[in-house]
Amino acid sequence: MDLRFTPEQDAFRAEVRAWLEANVPSEAKGTGPLPSLDTAEGFAAHRVWEQAMFDARLSVVSWPEEFGGRGAGLLEWLIFEEEYYRAQAPTRVGQNGIFLLAPTIFEFGTPEQQARYLPAMASAREVWCQGWSEPDAGSDLAGIRSRATRKGPEGEGGSWVLSGQKTWASRGAFADWCFGLFRTDPTAERHRGMTYFLIPMDAPGVTVRPIAQLDGETGFAEIFFEDVEVPDDQVLGEVGKGWSVAMATTNSERGLSLRSPARFTEAAGRLLALYAEQALLDPVAAGRSADAVARAAMDAEAYQLNTYWTVTRVLGGTPVGPEASMNKLHWSETDLAIHRCALDLLGPEAELLDADGRPGPWLDGFLFALAGPIYAGTNEIQRNVVAERVLGLPRS
Amino acid sequence: MDLRFTPEQDAFRAEVRAWLEANVPSEAKGTGPLPSLDTAEGFAAHRVWEQAMFDARLSVVSWPEEFGGRGAGLLEWLIFEEEYYRAQAPTRVGQNGIFLLAPTIFEFGTPEQQARYLPAMASAREVWCQGWSEPDAGSDLAGIRSRATRKGPEGEGGSWVLSGQKTWASRGAFADWCFGLFRTDPTAERHRGMTYFLIPMDAPGVTVRPIAQLDGETGFAEIFFEDVEVPDDQVLGEVGKGWSVAMATTNSERGLSLRSPARFTEAAGRLLALYAEQALLDPVAAGRSADAVARAAMDAEAYQLNTYWTVTRVLGGTPVGPEASMNKLHWSETDLAIHRCALDLLGPEAELLDADGRPGPWLDGFLFALAGPIYAGTNEIQRNVVAERVLGLPRS
Amino acid sequence: MRFAFEDRQVEFRDQLRSFTEKECTAAEVRAAWDSELGWSPDRWAAMAELGLLGLTVPEDLGGFGFGFLDLVLLLEEAGRSGLPEPLLETVGLAVPLLLDLPGPEADGLRAEVLPRVAIGESVLTVGLSSMVAVPAAAGADLLLLEDAGELHAVAPAETRLIPRPSIDGARRPARVDWDPTPDTLLASAAESAPVLARLADRAAVGTGALLLGVADRLIASAAAYATDRHQFGVPIGSFQAVKHQLADALVRLEFARPVVYRAAWSLDSAEPAVSRHASMAKAYAAEAALGAARTALQVHGAIGYTWEHDLQLWMKKAWALSTAWGDAADHRARVLEALLAEAAGPG
């Protein structure tokens, strides 16, 4: 055990930090903050930012060089993330593709698919959204009803015709591509007969309806598919094996890649600063939150430690497995605790919006945190997974 | 709404308080504290105490006068309980009979049964234990296997032969009588075919094995029945209707009668005193428990208020119903919170036993409180009841 | 000892419920949030017709002269329906505050203002100098404001309002800039102190009552959704995880009720422990509503996270009202202090 970074890792951190300091859009530089991702203008600005990162080969540091990465290890990825959050850099418009789809393309994609999709994704020339949930298949993904019917000959060179409805697609309003599961064998039982498709959002028959969230912004969308024709080379993995292909993606979503600990340690750092500030104004009132502040900060740090612990194991060749569900439970509760605690510290100011009618950073973060226990598999589902697959309890 | 007591109620309170001050066994008077209920000597001493209360017509104030009560109302009963806990009077050896069985005898017993059992119960000449759970029927009472087979003619004047095993019978080691359910129709399905029996513990074929609890004391017992003959007049209610007869008892256990709010408000008062004491010794450390102390004290008071609220409704003719499950959830969590908080305040002293190797009052109370979420229907069962019968959610 | 409402009080509540079920649907609440004012003058007029606005106004000034115990169920119903109008501010806080003012100097003001309140022609609000923003300030015809411990009555024309929008779209808080003058003065600091203490107690109980209604609505919505929504081939309400969350939320609510009702009684009965009772009410009701919001959202899942679903209206009320007039932790600290003082005895 050695919890120090190597000189090479320290040097990498220094490079990332310097680049971000020079390039992150900011008020001071007159380049930021970027407009909201939920506007066309903001979406475009975020693409420009990701392209700049891509040009500096910082967009996807852990990918192979041929696809725009540096072939860096997981630890370097964690360092990158720590620096990214430390720099308060823009939300990544490409994250659904990079974190959820890319691992699946690396595992199941053909060399042609990898070459076709990965670099465009890493530079945000093509932004992806996830076509996962359906109105009647939220927690119960196996209840998916959207279907694809065969057109043309079996084997190579044919196509599929997709129809159905997907919902809760983050970035759906402006994304270029969508990935998702469709039922190719309507006679197969729940988990079978599904296939994983890659669909351009400008294909004829695709309609998008943005959905406004709690904060009024259209963070996600419904996507309607009416006889959308998709060629065979836009199938990822084997026809009919979509469920197992998708589970690989789901595991990355729940596991390491999406919820970098830096997000929570950064927020915990701001919480400590808020506490220190409020403690100067009213030490008695702030003191009532002391224990909750300590808990929240510890929970964020424990998540960071647990990530290093897990990454060391993964680097040793052990996959993450159902422990990913424990991570999901921990980070989602931690995120809520950090933000609830901040609102408590803010007291009567907590309810107030900014002058432009938008929630300020803490209230906005609280609203965002509330979604944590719901998406990517509700926490109820995760507890079932932990109980059944880690503790070995009998299935219901 | 008027939350003041009437002058009559105040006078009743004064009478009870005066009598208890004069009579409660105490170190100061050289009459107490009584030895542990879990010893033969202590059991006998507690009988003597209940007899004294009975003689003062304070043992069962809400019962009709003919059975030793005063025909007092529920509010007077609550006043009595407040004074009883305030006086730190002995644990009631007769409580299983008085609080769990008596309501059932009042509702289902024949006049002969009422005359035969109630006064002896109220004076603790006969102490009752509950033969409810079985090793394989804990939360799932309908899984009871102990059985009674018919001997002699149908109708009046015959008898039943009981066999099987009951467990977790509080006071079982020294009780005189036992009440419980036995299966009289082995072909009937789960909730049917059971009958409610009253059984003398000295009947041939009854064997008792005391069970030591967490604190090492034999607070409860297993009871084995081997061909125990019981005459017809020791059946309570109709043959085969034991389940509905029992449910009446269960409702009293879970509802108002057993968990008098005075128990928790008295403990909360001691917690406040402990807090004040510790705050003098180490205000910073005690301050860390301030919010928990406030919560615990408020929870106890809320339970008291809720009881007055419910009693007013009951006096107006509305039965308690499934809200009793909410009471169980609230008081059991409150009791744990009060005692956990006290142990936190005691810090390193919390783990220490008294010089005689017994837990001190707070640790003892904590151990006792731990049983709260388990007995009288686990809190998991209670939450099901609340969700299904109060909120109307579908059964699983 | 009789811990129950009078039939009259329950009937008045039922009457308001019939009214809100027609006139204050979720769509109406939404429309109010989107409106310029944040609430509806038409509905305010209708509430005056129902006699609601004169509830606390003395009979000789055109009202009923009722107390907080008559009001508490109505406030609960206001929370349940999401009623956007400033019922608490006008009827629950400002009118009793005016009645508490000592001396005949205030008689003129009372005679002028209160009859107009009762008929719906005057909306009032109250504000303290410690407040970041005063709710319902923009629509008020008269603002009762504290400055340096003194109470003042300030006409809207004498104020400059800087809106500080709340996440609860009906609250419309605003920073109020104004200059105290001898003309605005209602009571000296010494005279105002007890009046302000009673104001704080009423605000705690009144906000607590609103929160009871909010929690009730959240739990009822979630229970209904859990019965309808199917996943894995069964209603999600048949899962223990859903049942137990909702059961816990309901227990918190049902135990908060008598705590709030007792505090209302204590306000009307000049109970010595009224401030402790009021703080307990606010603390309990805030926890019940925050817990209900968390549970209701979790039960609904993604649909509850959308703007178009009505759940947001009540969740946002829960978040906003739980910190208004002191949050749960503040009030628990007050309760503990009072309990320790009571235990130490007088002196």
Added chain:
Amino acid sequence: MRFAFEDRQVEFRDQLRSFTEKECTAAEVRAAWDSELGWSPDRWAAMAELGLLGLTVPEDLGGFGFGFLDLVLLLEEAGRSGLPEPLLETVGLAVPLLLDLPGPEADGLRAEVLPRVAIGESVLTVGLSSMVAVPAAAGADLLLLEDAGELHAVAPAETRLIPRPSIDGARRPARVDWDPTPDTLLASAAESAPVLARLADRAAVGTGALLLGVADRLIASAAAYATDRHQFGVPIGSFQAVKHQLADALVRLEFARPVVYRAAWSLDSAEPAVSRHASMAKAYAAEAALGAARTALQVHGAIGYTWEHDLQLWMKKAWALSTAWGDAADHRARVLEALLAEAAGPG
């Protein structure tokens, strides 16, 4: 950055586990609790044979000269098995404390005591004047005691012990009455201060490690019981209410592990933030164990409430150890203070 144990460390733990599975069954733990001493001299001798007792003793004094990182998994295993012997007190606290003592004056004591510790012929314990009672005092051959900030080495014959039994039957705390003399003095207050600070950190991490093992055992027992026990015709572990409680308990435990392991590393690496890391370890592990105890009892139901069921052994360990050397809230307060100081920067 490599956050994993070395093979050697895991093998040593496995070796202890094989040992405890044979020599320290629940029946053995029970026997120890019932014994006069509270632990077994025979098992202590066997532990010496395994090389456990010389783990922290320097090589030139007959030990291995290992650090806390080598010890932490063994302590965890001690908690898991309920090992009643004073492993933490002797190997984890007293030996390192002796090694920390400055100056050659202590060399003589080290040369005399440590070789005997390594071969199991000397049992040590440590105590502070602020402690109500000192664990394992009765069986110790030498007590390292603090008085007025000074450290003293006190022979049992120079003490009067008043037993203060713990709910954990193996801890055997006692009030130690003794008189500090120049002969007993080990280090002045100034010299002792940093030594005592490191003692407190080791005690926090060591107790945290024991608690990890206790939590692990409680959760494993409850999961096994939930799989076997049937009610309503199915194993109770198939109910979501049981699953979710156990899942939450497991999450608390699994996130406590790296926190405790990091603190052990920090102890060995002279990390500047070691005290904060140690406090985090104790706070996290205590919450994990207390939560596991509550859940395990609830899952077992009445059977877990009995003396004859082994669950009590580990629940009682959880309760006792969670308050030993500072409870979770104390340690969180230390963590917050340190974090604020770190954020404020040096100076």
